[in-house]
Amino acid sequence: DTEVTQTPKHLVMGMTNKKSLKCEQHMGHRAMYWYKQKAKKPPELMFVYSYEKLSINESVPSRFSPECPNSSLLNLHLHALQPEDSALYLCASSQGDTYFSTDTQYFGPGTRLTVL
Amino acid sequence: GQNIDQPTEMTATEGAIVQINCTYQTSGFNGLFWYQQHAGEAPTFLSYNVLDGLEEKGRFSSFLSRSKGYSYLLLKELQMKDSASYLCAVRRAGYSTLTFGKGTMLLVSP
Numbered sequence: 001d002t003e004v005t006q007t008p009k010h011l012v013m014g015m016t017n018k019k020s021l022k023c024e025q026h027m028g029h030r031a032m033y034w035y036k037q038k039a040k041k042p043p044e045l046m047f048v049y050s051y052e053k054l055s056i057n058e059s060v061p062s063r064f065s066p067e068c069p070n071s072s073l074l075n076l077h078l079h080a081l082q083p084e085d086s087a088l089y090l091c092a093s094s095q096g097d098t099y100f101s102t103d104t105q106y107f108g109p110g111t112r113l114t115v116l
Numbered sequence: 117g118q119n120i121d122q123p124t125e126m127t128a129t130e131g132a133i134v135q136i137n138c139t140y141q142t143s144g145f146n147g148l149f150w151y152q153q154h155a156g157e158a159p160t161f162l163s164y165n166v167l168d169g170l171e172e173k174g175r176f177s178s179f180l181s182r183s184k185g186y187s188y189l190l191l192k193e194l195q196m197k198d199s200a201s202y203l204c205a206v207r208r209a210g211y212s213t214l215t216f217g218k219g220t221m222l223l224v225s226p
Binding site for chain 1 (some may be wrong): 219
């Protein structure tokens with residue numbers, strides 16, 4: 001089973017709203033990732049959690065706030081977003097063994113976010 | 117830093133064979149991955165290479181030459197459903213993160 005689930009599938013929000021994206025995996029993976037993807041562009045890494053600790057923040061604006069409540073769950077809290085933040089937000093997970101080259105990231109279906 | 121290049125677009129005919137190339141420059145190479153992504157959907161893992169040579173998985177094969185910083189994805193017996201973007205991604209040693217190329221949009225026509 002290589003399933004990563006994400007909710008909601010679609011989200012429309014105003015610039016003053018607060019919303020959260022959720023990601024879940026039950027593969028025992030210890031690394032989880034948030035990516036942002038604009039149309040016809042590759043995924044762009046935002047955050048990495050390793051063993052439930054934030055290990056990488058790719059200089060993402062503070063209006064995006066990640067949270068890892070436990071090893072299976074990853075949230076992305078959104079507040080005061082801008083229209084240019086509209087994109088597909090992808091969650092991924094991997095075993096997290098950085099010394100093993102076989103460590104493979106598996107992606108969830110994504111949340112299509114539109115900011116009005 | 118890392119630099120990954122792949123063609124922007126390719127076209128091919130149903131039933132044919134197509135090769136999508138990827139060249140990269142990185143320090144401390146620790147694996148090259150290929151993903152398929154249909155429009156509006158998530159990337160799906162296809163294959164990875166860490167040692168030189170060819171890895172075969174059904175209709176899909178991936179090749180790596182570390183000395184040349186070069187990989188290709190070979191798709192055989194093309195089907196219409198193979199129309200998608202193909203992403204080449206490289207991982208550096210000691211990191212769990214991937215750096216993605218810009219993707220190659222493959223269009224398969226009847």
